Amino acid sequence: MLRAELIKLRRSAVWPIALALPLLAVTTGTINYANNADQLTGGWVAFNSQVVLFYGLLFFSLGIGLLAATTWRAEHRGTNWNLLLTTSRRPAALILAKVAATAVSVAFMQAVLVVGTLVSGAFVLRLDGGVPWQLVVVGAIAIIAALPLVVVQSLLSMLLKSFAAPVAVCLAGCVLGVASVTSVGLRPLSHVLPQAINTRALNLGSTALAGSGSLTPDGVLPILLTALGLAAVCVALGVAAIRRVKLR
Amino acid sequence: MSAVITTHGLTKTFRNQTAVDSLDLYVPQGVVYGFLGPNGSGKSTTMKMLLGLTRPTSGGITLFDRPLTPASRTDLLRSIGSMIEAPPGYGHLTGLENMRIVQHMLDLADTQIDHALATVRLTAHRDKLVRNYSLGMKQRLGVAMALAREPALLVLDEPTNGLDPAGIEEIRTLLVELASEGITVMVSSHLLDEIDRMADVLGILSGGKLIFQGTRGELFEHSTPDLIIETPDPGAALALGITATPVLEGLRLSGITKEQTAEVVRRLAVAGVPIHEVRRVRQSLEDVFMDLTGRGGLL
Numbered sequence: 345m346l347r348a349e350l351i352k353l354r355r356s357a358v359w360p361i362a363l364a365l366p367l368l369a370v371t372t373g374t375i376n377y378a379n380n381a382d383q384l385t386g387g388w389v390a391f392n393s394q395v396v397l398f399y400g401l402l403f404f405s406l407g408i409g410l411l412a413a414t415t416w417r418a419e420h421r422g423t424n425w426n427l428l429l430t431t432s433r434r435p436a437a438l439i440l441a442k443v444a445a446t447a448v449s450v451a452f453m454q455a456v457l458v459v460g461t462l463v464s465g466a467f468v469l470r471l472d473g474g475v476p477w478q479l480v481v482v483g484a485i486a487i488i489a490a491l492p493l494v495v496v497q498s499l500l501s502m503l504l505k506s507f508a509a510p511v512a513v514c515l516a517g518c519v520l521g522v523a524s525v526t527s528v529g530l531r532p533l534s535h536v537l538p539q540a541i542n543t544r545a546l547n548l549g550s551t552a553l554a555g556s557g558s559l560t561p562d563g564v565l566p567i568l569l570t571a572l573g574l575a576a577v578c579v580a581l582g583v584a585a586i587r588r589v590k591l592r
Numbered sequence: 593m594s595a596v597i598t599t600h601g602l603t604k605t606f607r608n609q610t611a612v613d614s615l616d617l618y619v620p621q622g623v624v625y626g627f628l629g630p631n632g633s634g635k636s637t638t639m640k641m642l643l644g645l646t647r648p649t650s651g652g653i654t655l656f657d658r659p660l661t662p663a664s665r666t667d668l669l670r671s672i673g674s675m676i677e678a679p680p681g682y683g684h685l686t687g688l689e690n691m692r693i694v695q696h697m698l699d700l701a702d703t704q705i706d707h708a709l710a711t712v713r714l715t716a717h718r719d720k721l722v723r724n725y726s727l728g729m730k731q732r733l734g735v736a737m738a739l740a741r742e743p744a745l746l747v748l749d750e751p752t753n754g755l756d757p758a759g760i761e762e763i764r765t766l767l768v769e770l771a772s773e774g775i776t777v778m779v780s781s782h783l784l785d786e787i788d789r790m791a792d793v794l795g796i797l798s799g800g801k802l803i804f805q806g807t808r809g810e811l812f813e814h815s816t817p818d819l820i821i822e823t824p825d826p827g828a829a830l831a832l833g834i835t836a837t838p839v840l841e842g843l844r845l846s847g848i849t850k851e852q853t854a855e856v857v858r859r860l861a862v863a864g865v866p867i868h869e870v871r872r873v874r875q876s877l878e879d880v881f882m883d884l885t886g887r888g889g890l891l
Contacts, residue, residue: 345696345697347696348692348693348694348695348697350683351692351693351696352682352685352693354684354685354782355684355685356684357684363695365680418682418684421675421678422678422680422681422682423675423679423680424680424682426643426645426674426676426677426680427680427694427737428697429645430643430645430672430674431668431697432666432667432669432670432698433666434666488818524655552750581857587662
């Protein structure tokens with residue numbers, strides 16, 4: 345089933361999205377760092393913090409919403425949905441394959457971010473020091489942290505059969521996510537809201553966002569465990585939902 | 593002949609509107625079953641119910657002697673290829689990539705994919721993007737996707753929709769070939785000509801109700817064709833009080849039974865009216881439909 349989903353990604357519109365958003369983050373981060381070089385003296389850590397600031401708050405989560413909507417769009421066009429529902433596969437296999445396919449494009453987006461950050465830091469800003477391994481680790485952690493949102497957006501895109509509606513819901517979640525990570529009162533929400541989990545994961549070790557966790561087991565494990573648990577719950581809900589949709 | 597599909601009182605209601613009303617279908621094994629009806633008569637809804645894509649409001653479905661339930665559906669679908677409403681397909685992928693998707697979803701062998709493409713004569717175009725396919729090629733790809741699993745039952749909803757006469761003939765030939773290989777084909781259409789010459793058994797739907805089900809021959813029995821009596825002297829025949837319409841060859845009599853035919857011929861012979869030929873008018877399927885639906889027009 346996953347192989348079928350991977351074939352669908354060939355020549356798909358997900359790739360321009362997965363390329364553009366992280367490059368936008370790297371570009372804005374580079375410009376911001378270059379324009380404030382006198383204040384931002386932290387080298388790679390400060391530069392990466394600039395890159396992931398808006399990316400973590402908005403671009404990454406919004407990108408996941410767009411990628412999931414684009415991945416599902418192909419099913420809702422024409423009668424491909426009928427094709428999917430007349431296979432003899434279990435609903436769980438269908439959901440997991442779609443989630444995995446979306447996760448592949450999310451991973452690509454992260455790879456572009458990390459490589460773009462390294463290239464820009466080394467060749468545009470000419471930052472000193474060796475290649476910071478933290479960038480790669482945070483990039484990988486963010487992929488796992490993104491799973492709940494990947495599942496939620498995938499389910500929304502499956503059920504709503506619309507491109508714009510699930511993306512709008514995602515955007516609303518981003519706004520709530522920003523509020524939850526920047527306000528003390530809403531902070532508990534940042535531990536369960538998928539968009540906020542993304543923000544917290546990408547800002548591990550960051551100097552740009554107050555209250556960012558550190559890149560230590562104490563900072564990383566709660567994010568990873570919450571993400572995996574939440575993703576599992578969402579998949580279970582999705583399987584129940586598709587059973588109802590299937591024999592509507 | 594054993595049945596591949598049977599339904600009992602199959603009904604689907606959307607809010608206050610009954611789309612399919614108490615359908616008792618009987619689709620024998622190994623035939624082409626033509627499912628006829630005008631647009632909106634409930635054909636697609638019925639086919640969706642047969643595939644478990646829509647839940648019936650009431651009634652039951654039996655496929656291959658097994659009741660269709662959420663539990664049995666997955667297993668039953670392994671033997672059913674389908675194309676509902678329009679051919680599926682991912683436009684940004686090639687024909688072969690589309691077939692590979694079906695292959696991986698159903699765990700099929702390469703040979704099954706190659707055979708399905710060859711059957712619909714798409715092998716030469718398999719590396720072309722589907723968005724660049726003609727409508728006929730898209731329809732054939734849809735049939736190939738349905739065929740790949742080597743189904744015992746093929747459910748095709750309007751597979752000739754939008755095709756030119758050559759394309760229609762191609763699909764018609766293909767479906768007849770498949771039926772000759774033992775595959776039961778249920779094919780719907782709102783156009784009579786497309787089903788005529790292809791279907792062994794017909795089911796006619798009108799306003800959600802099944803108004804006829806049976807062979808083409810049985811359908812013709814529902815209607816009595818007009819009788820033509822060739823005579824050079826129709827005036828003499830009419831003078832005997834026979835109710836008929838003068839035509840070029842002689843007389844045309846409507847709604848006349850075999851017994852009445854014998855009586856008319858006897859009276860003409862006794863009166864010495866020359867009779868050159870007595871024959872029934874050859875009816876088209878459309879004429880029969882018109883009779884069946886009270887000339888209200890079905891299609």
